[in-house]
Amino acid sequence: MSSIVCKDLCKTFRQREEIITGLDNISLTIEEGDFVCLSGPSGSGKTTLLNAIGGLDTPDSGEITIADILINKLGKGAMADMRLHKIGFVFQSYNLIPVLSARENVEFIMQVSGMPAAERSIKSYKILQEVGLEGMEERRPAQLSGGQLMDLFTELNQQQHVTFVIATHDVRIMKYAKRLIKMEDGKIISDQIQ
Numbered sequence: 491m492s493s494i495v496c497k498d499l500c501k502t503f504r505q506r507e508e509i510i511t512g513l514d515n516i517s518l519t520i521e522e523g524d525f526v527c528l529s530g531p532s533g534s535g536k537t538t539l540l541n542a543i544g545g546l547d548t549p550d551s552g553e554i555t556i557a558d559i560l561i562n563k564l565g566k567g568a569m570a571d572m573r574l575h576k577i578g579f580v581f582q583s584y585n586l587i588p589v590l591s592a593r594e595n596v597e598f599i600m601q602v603s604g605m606p607a608a609e610r611s612i613k614s615y616k617i618l619q620e621v622g623l624e625g626m627e628e629r630r631p632a633q634l635s636g637g638q639l640m641d642l643f644t645e646l647n648q649q650q651h652v653t654f655v656i657a658t659h660d661v662r663i664m665k666y667a668k669r670l671i672k673m674e675d676g677k678i679i680s681d682q683i684q
């Protein structure tokens with residue numbers, strides 16, 4: 491199982507004389523195929539947590555394991571490989587690659603899971619058709635509406651078991667999540683299945 495396990499993550503930032511809390515002892519397990527929304531006020535640590543999980547920044551202490559691999563100890567090359575094959579990309583709030591079209595994004599996810607090319611092409615067409623994106627296959631994520639993207643994410647989550655972790659304040663996006671985690675001052679203050 492490619493679950494994400496975070497254990498006792500701490501991160502502080504120093505700004506001149508001030509020490510700012512990014513993550514305050516966060517422990518969290520996200521199972522493969524989950525759809526998690528991180529919410530909480532600005533400055534609560536959502537981006538810091540996503541950056542840590544995505545290997546874009548390292549916590550001061552604690553451990554992150556993805557698919558049974560402890561990512562803290564990975565070198566740059568191995569981390570880049572992990573991001574490509576296991577994590578996908580964390581671009582702003584979305585896990586899609588902005589330079590690829592909707593169809594290419596869907597096929598990319600399938601390719602990572604080892605699906606042969608012919609099957610990818612048939613299946614990606616079907617998925618895009620099911621979410622009402624027929625005729626819009628070649629659009630890039632930025633050329634789709636928020637609702638169209640969320641429908642696509644839901645389909646990928648359900649059909650391909652792609653795990654999503656999205657940071658947002660947008661209640662319209664939160665509605666799509668299976669699990670809602672609220673953060674405040676670098677801590678998890680609530681964690682609910684919805």
Ligand SMILES: Nc1ncnc2c1ncn2[C@@H]1O[C@H](COP(=O)(O)OP(=O)(O)O)[C@@H](O)[C@H]1O
Nearest residue numbers: 503510511512531532533534535536537538539
């Ligand atoms: N590079 C940085 N330098 C200094 N402080 C930072 C840096 N990144 C984040 N912070 C601080 O860490 C806290 C958490 O930030 P962040 O994770 O971006 O919160 P959120 O994404 O929930 O708005 C905030 O107080 C923020 O100002």
Ligand SMILES: [Mg+2]
Nearest residue numbers: 536537538657
């Ligand atoms: Mg943020």
